[in-house]
Amino acid sequence: MLKDITIGQYYPSESVVHKLDPRLKIVLSFIYIVAIFFIKNFWGFLVLGGLTIALSYAAKVPMKFLLKGLKPLLILMTITALLNLFMTDGEILWKWGVLRVTKEGIVMSAFMLLRIVFLVLGTSFLTYTTTPITLTSGMESLLKPFSKIGVPAHEIAMMMSIALRFIPTLIEETDKIMAAQKARGAALSEGNILKRAKALVPILIPLFVSAFRRADELAVAMESRCYHGGNDRTKLKELKYQKKDTIALILFVGAIAVILLCNLLGAAL
């Protein structure tokens, strides 16, 4: 069950999107996130949907695979949608006791839902098409100018890449510990929330202990491989900003501009 989580995992493929400069992809992702919050009507989302499908095609990452990443967020999405549905003031369409649905509420909750969906879909392109190590070296390179004012760019990048590397390992371990505790009669999915939360303790403690042990061994293994911080380190894959990056930048910014221009169509809706 825990294996279904795909956020933060790489989808290996030889597409153009995979080969773009990670720095560009990071910056574009930020632009994308900001743009999502500036969308004022459904036309914008329609174009955004088109952009997402185009990206999925260009990146050779199947839509099915992308949508799977939404699954763990289903609860969050439901809560957000319901809250917005019932809590927005406006023209009342339906009322039952304290619950009321307004026209504005429906629009708002649909908006929120779409925002979350596109937020996840869009940003997961970044992690699907960029290996964690390229991603972090992109981050490192973007943060480098700030290292003069004390931002530990290399250390942050290293920690991130290690964290990403160990996500699947620790997920697997959690599954194992859960199975082991179930075999000892732990009831993990019974009782009320408090009981279930308590049942997590015997899972989290061994997980933490093992994570610390792993960290210890990893540190020794890294030192054995001559790791001594970020000074005079070279890279297997040096980052190069190429012509195709400029083309991608123009196309993407163009698409975002179109999406924002859709705000002008707002009156039509």
Place this chain on the structure above:
Amino acid sequence: MEIIKAENLTFRYEDSAKKVLEQFHLTIEKGSFTALLGHNGSGKSSLAKLFNGILLPEGGSVYVSGMDTKNEELLLEIRKNCGLVFQNPDNQLVASIIEDDVAFAPENLGVPSGEIRERVDDALKCVGMYEYRLRSPHHLSGGQKQRVAIAGIVAMRPSVIVLDEPTAMLDPKGRKEVVETILRLNRDYGITAILITHNMEEAALADRVVVMEKGKILLDGTPKEIFSQYEMLKQTGLDVPQITELSYKLHQAGFPVESCILSADELVEQILRVL
């Protein structure tokens, strides 16, 4: 020519009174393949970490290619020369893509990026994992992960590779892959190999077997010399390879076969001769 030399080595962990190693002497010849045997707590793993300066001696010295591990300025050079592979492959892989992981050590050493590519490809070919270079390690079997970990060390171009129970967590197939890789590194690439193991079959493949007990060397010799001391090994609670066990028992029962045979083929040959 000696490549690793431990002289008068004494070592203990900071928070314990018990000495892990005491007045320990060992020299390893260049190009040799040595197996280190011994119980848990006999000091084998500490020794491995003393070899590349992860741990530092309390008394005495360790020299790698003539460099003293206590000299902090030489530490990188020492670690580059003497690579360490550990038991759990999961806990030594740093990157989420195999070729990036293999590149980790050369990157740390500041090797130019074109040469890193060359080293990574060579190292992966050398352990037979080249086709997997773009995969992520958590999709691999234990044996494959361990071979990637070995490639990560090979990419440093070390002269010695120390493997601390590299097969302990693997299934028989994985064991075989890793052992074959070690043999290839030693024979075809001339890398000095030190294999710490509990598996007697693996130890029998080495040129030299060193048995450690309570921080001292108990036995030191060729596999044949060591495993012929059946009684002594059994007394200290160690085993002999299954083939040797069989040949010893046959010999004891009065059959005219040698008491210490290390390979199945040899035993088959001798049994056939008897029949």
